[in-house]
Amino acid sequence: MKTVKSPFHFKGGVHPDYNKELARDKPIEKLPLPAELVVSMSQHLGAPAKCLVKVGDFVKRGQLIGEKNGFISVCVRAPADGKVKAVEKRLGPAGGKADAVVLDTTATPEPAPDANSPTPPPTNSPTPILPPLDWKTATREELLKRVEEAGICGMGGAGFPTSVKLNPPPGKRCEYLVLNGAECEPYLTADFRVMLERADRIRLGVEIMRKILGGPAVRIAIEANKPEAIAAMEKAFADIEGNVEIVVLPVLYPQGSEKHQIYATVGRVVPEPPALPIDVGCVVENVGTVAAIADAVEKGEPLLERVTTVSGDAVVEPKNILAPSGTKYADLVAFCGGEKEPPAKVISGGTMMGFAVSTLEIGTTKTTSGLLLLSKKKVFQYASGACINCGRCLRACPMNLNPALISKAVDANDIKAAEDASVMDCIECGACSFGCPAYRTITQSCRRAKNSIRARIAAEKAKAQAAKKS
Ligand code: SF4
Ligand code: SF4
Incomplete structure (x- = not known):
């Protein structure tokens, strides 16, 4: 095992304020x-x-x-x-x-009518839910089945079913397993804390995934601004056998993007959709997902909870919280001491790729990496203006797109023009909007165009299927 600097650098990217100091030193706390x-x-x-x-x-x-x-x-x-x-x-x-x-969760079952078969007490206990497996003797199929029945999906944000990702289609082989520990989104520190506090689980998860995938090389990608995480991974993987490297990435947003991470670690370029990382011999998994795989196999514990960072200048005490899926945002905020002041903006996720929400009555999911409460000071209060053709968004776009052209096309409701400008390649990273001096909401325009194109394709497919049947 060795640690190397990333030899490949992608075009574009931006340097937002990371603001990670608010929560990075807060150990993971379990929510009651x-x-x-x-x-x-x-x-x-x-x-x-x-x-x-x-x-x-x-x-x-x-x-x-x-x-x-x-x-x-x-x-x-x-x-x-x-x-x-x-x-x-x-x-x-x-x-x-x-x-x-x-x-x-406060309700208790009614007593059973038959006194000889008493209602079992609630079982919010550490009893294994699925039978623990010995990964060394379990077959690949048994391990894959376990990942599926444990309900594991990518915890970095996209939520792609992990059992599907770990089972490449015939003719495709995984040569590189890339562990995504970049966590380049501002404010978020959940993955960072998982790398520090659950390094042994990540190591075990990697062993299991290597067995499922037939022994690929492993690349653990971490940004250079997380030296403690790099040290934790170096310690956890020190005696691992085989081709394993920790790749230190330059601090640049969006290093955590799957495609850019593949390029930064192994120099391969994923072609445009519908191509997937496996088409260039790679599988990328978030570090939290890898730890979840270890728990599912060794402890029989499905994916029922995750670490979420609650941060921002409008929350009393930012924290990294281990909470069950379905925890309402309001309960997370209360556990952080409540609001310091009424937030001007609440974001589900990070500031670059997250979604503004209007209520705290939303339940967390397996992909909820962060919840941000931002004051007026931190929120842009400017109205979006006309494009001044400065070209800044073109330089920032890591996908080599022309974001200005796409946003103008969407403004004109010309989705065809946006499609011709390859909007489906957009990874919705937000780098274009970040530096736009006219405060244009370019990323939202890209999302709108992509949704509209997907809806059209789905309608065309349904129509073709209906025609086939009749
Ligand atoms: S157009 Fe898409 S991929 Fe390019 S910078 Fe904007 S959001 Fe990112
Ligand atoms: S950054 Fe904004 S103003 Fe500049 S070209 Fe892009 S959309 Fe236009």
């Missing part, structure tokens, strides 16, 4: 179980899980409450014992509504 959890059936990329419970049901921690509903989908398990209060559409972190199970 909230009285209510809002557990979404859509915590991942792909088809939402199919809800298996109804109002009035009692569920046990770890019980399957949402069934995987398609190839690109992930199951959902109850993060705690509780009574189902409601099954209804609820607002999610990205602004859309999805089916959610609202759990009352």
Whole structure:
């Protein structure tokens, strides 16, 4: 195992204020179980899980409450014992509504009518939910199945089903497993703390993933501004065998982008969509996901909770909090001592790629890496103006796009022009909007165009299928 500096540098990128000092030295704290959890059936990329419970049901921690509903989908398990209060559409972190199970975790089951079969007590206990596996003797198929039944998806933000990612299609082989420990989003320190405090789990997760993927080389990507994390990984991986390197990346946003990380670590370029990292022999996983795989296999613990950074200058005490999925943002903020002042903006995620939200009644998901409360001082209060053709967004764009052209096309409702300008290649990193002197909301324009194109493609597919049937 060795530590090297990244020899490959991508074009573009920006240097936002990182503001990580607010939470980086705060050890992970476990949140006491909230009285209510809002557990979404859509915590991942792909088809939402199919809800298996109804109002009035009692569920046990770890019980399957949402069934995987398609190839690109992930199951959902109850993060705690509780009574189902409601099954209804609820607002999610990205602004859309999805089916959610609202759990009352204070309710206790009614006594069983038969005295000889007493109702078992609540089981919010560390009893294994799935039978622990010995990864060394388990088969690849058993390990893959475990990742699937544990409901694991990418925890870095995208939420791609991990069991699908770890099972390349025929003809594709993973040559490099890249661990994403860049965490380049401002304010967020959850991955940083996981690398410091759960280094042994990351090491074990890597061993398991190497076995599943047939022994690829491993590259652990960390930005140079996290020397403690680099040291923690060096210690954890010191005696590992095989081709393993820690790659120190220059501090530049968006180093955490999957495509840019592949380039920075192994010098390979992922072609435009629908190409995937596996098309260039790579699989990228966030460090939190890797630790979750270790827990699922060795401890039989599904993905029921995660570390979320709550930060910003409008929260009393920024923290890194281990909380069950479905924890309402309001409960996270209360655990941080509440609001220092009414926030001018609340962001689900980081400032570059996150989503502004209007309520704290949203439940966390498996991908909720951060929650930011920002005061007026930290929020741009300027109205968006006309493009002055300065070209700054072109220089910042790490995907070599022309963001100005795309945003003007979207303003003119000319989605075809945005598509011709390769808007589907946009990774929604926010680097273009970050430096725009006219405060144009370019990234939102890109998202709008991409959503519109996806909707059109889906409608065309449905129409073609209907025509085929008739
Ligand atoms: S156009 Fe997309 S990829 Fe390029 S800087 Fe803007 S958000 Fe990032
Ligand atoms: S940075 Fe803003 S003002 Fe400059 S070219 Fe891009 S969109 Fe126009």
